[in-house]
Amino acid sequence: MTVRVPAKVNLQLAVGPPRDDGYHPLVTVFHAVSLNDEVTVRPAAKMVLAVTGEDAALVPTDRSNLAWRAASALAKAAGVRGTEAAVRIEIRKRIPVAAGLAGGSADAAATLVACNELWQAGLSQRELAEVAASLGSDVPFSLMGGTVVGRGRGEQLTPALAAGSYHWALAFGLSGLSTAEVYATFDRLRAARSATGASAPTEPSLSTELMTALRSGDPARVGPLLTNDLQPAALSLQPDLRRTLAEGREHGALGAIVSGSGPTCAFLARDAAHARELAVLLTGAGVCRAAARASGPVPGATVLRDMRS
Ligand code: C5P
DSSP states (O other), rough: EEEOOOOOEEEEEEEOOOTTTSSOEEEEEEEEEEEEEEEEEEEOSEEEEEEEEETTTGGGOTTHHHHHHHHHHHHHHHHHHHHGGGGEEEEEOOOOTTSSSSSSHHHHHHHHHOOOOTTOOHHHHOHHHHHHHHHTTTTHHHHHHHHEEEEEETEEOOOEOOSSSEEEEEESSSSSOHHHHHHHHHHHHHHHHHHHHHHHOOOOOOOOHHHHHHHHHHHHHHHGGGETTTHHHHHHTTTTHHHHHHHHTTOHHHHHHHOOTTSEEEEESSHHHHHHHHHHHHTTTSSEEEEEEEEOOEEEEEEEEOTTO
């Protein structure tokens, strides 16, 4: 059973002060883009995880991998026990690791869908989303795809009314960033700002301007409205990203933003040809490890092949 699953960028990421459980309340606009991982699950004598492709050496192949935990969580939720619950999980990665593109969450979501099919467990989308939320904040979105507003810690989803499709150049960083470290830096920066008497932290809210622009389907209107509260934290951890963002803007990107917790930079292009041009220029300028183009929105985790048939 093979499932394809997309990366995401955040068109808006508004972050509030940390809750008692340490998580930050978010209002975010998730947007799934056509940079995909593929996850295949097969029955096996015991749990095995194998990873190939982009950054494969950086991905753990034991229980600490979210995809492994996804298979275990689904087996539990579906009442699948013993050797029947053992699977071989193969992840073909194109989404870079620790990049702010929700690659780990994507693989977990794909594993949930693949195991649900393989075991014919029959969990509904809503039940799968519940298991997904127990695994990580971005996993429910990776199941759903599209353009979606996320609240809570990112797991409460409502589809957004967005028209048209958007073309992106994605510039991958030279090294990864830890999401937890970026949030901790965000807290430090905000504390330092309030100590100087600057405005107190407020609850995050959805940008109505961005939502209106998304309904118009016009990338020229959407570009200037892209925002990410985590961007200053990502830039303070990797100052060179400023150059990456500036390079894209110089070449006519309609919007230039750090994706999620970074370090991937996402550039909104005028059209597919401009996205390709931006990707080539960014790679050539030496401001990133590599760049790719992608478009969105695309669907979430989708069954590609059922090898049993
Ligand atoms: O939920 P997930 O495991 O993907 O989150 C990874 C880390 O990111 C958390 O341990 C937490 O430090 C941080 N985080 C947060 N607030 C969120 C989402 C993630 O502080 N809404």
